[in-house]
């Protein structure tokens with residue numbers, strides 16, 4: 001019998017929302033901004049314009065309309081998921097009896113996407129919105145950059161131009177870190193990365209103490225685990241996620257955002273005498289932007305196309321930004 005090949009599990013780009021036959025046969029529900037926004041129900045807007053301004057990353061465009069239309073429905077959906085996952089854990093504990101007497105474990109959310117797509121703003125907004133629900137006030141956010149190898153190690157391994165690629169991280173330590181939090185350990189610590197010195201900060205640690213929700217944000221959070229030396233599949237970071245969001249946009253738009261952020265950073269953070277990028281304040285803007293363009297084309301874009309974008313199909317929710325940073329379409333995994 002001749003069978004047709006399985007459909008890709010990646011959410012289709014450019015499909016018309018609600019498109020009948022296709023929508024039925026994919027694991028996603030495709031929604032327009034208006035359709036998604038209507039799902040917010042009665043969730044109140046708990047942030048002021050000032051608070052949103054403080055959470056916004058450099059170059060990101062986000063206002064109260066965007067919070068109300070996009071992030072409040074998401075906060076409502078996640079609140080429902082957290083409740084459902086507690087019920088599931090209860091069912092498992094009932095089944096396991098004495099063996100199942102687990103401590104409460106946090107609900108873990110992964111936020112993935114390219115460099116400069118605005119994942120950190122999404123993650124910070126989610127943290128602020130989710131913490132307003134009385135059922136889960138303790139929401140911690142960690143970024144995976146703390147698990148980048150220190151610059152000395154990247155240099156020794158010839159990985160300075162692969163920063164952000166999966167091999168530039170201590171993936172085992174990152175997975176262990178999330179596994180320990182998920183297991184309900186009282187106190188778990190992580191190294192801290194600084195964009196200013198472009199390196200891990202010696203002696204500094206971030207401490208996470210039994211949150212209700214943990215958000216893990218980073219380029220590669222949806223990457224599957226590498227097989228072990230014995231060829232056996234390992235448990236990877238994404239296996240600990242209860243929900244994941246992929247922030248998507250056209251590579252050409254992200255490049256523009258990356259370059260415009262570089263221009264702004266050159267006028268601000270790079271001026272700091274301890275900034276690794278200070279040298280780009282000493283040359284013309286054109287020269288500095290040529291360098292940024294090379295960084296984008298040879299490192300970040302390659303990483304996006306080879307490693308990051310291929311993980312999009314693993315996310316529970318794909319939010320697609322248009323050229324003005326506003327989310328225009330969403331694909332929510334239903335199966």
Ligand SMILES: Nc1ncnc2c1ncn2[C@@H]1O[C@H](COP(=O)(O)OP(=O)(O)O)[C@@H](O)[C@H]1O
Nearest residue numbers: 057058114115116117118119120121195196269
């Ligand atoms: N060279 C830099 N100096 C200072 N801050 C930076 C630098 N590069 C990125 N950032 C900041 O770090 C954060 C994370 O950036 P990035 O990893 O590109 O993810 P995203 O833009 O998706 O949030 C952003 O808030 C960004 O403004």
Ligand SMILES: CC(C)(COP(=O)(O)O)[C@@H](O)C(=O)NCCC(=O)O
Nearest residue numbers: 115143144145163164217218219295
């Ligand atoms: C620190 C990053 C690797 C991203 O970190 P992460 O997503 O793991 O938190 C990235 O933001 C970065 O700085 N890349 C290096 C190339 C560049 O500066 O453009």
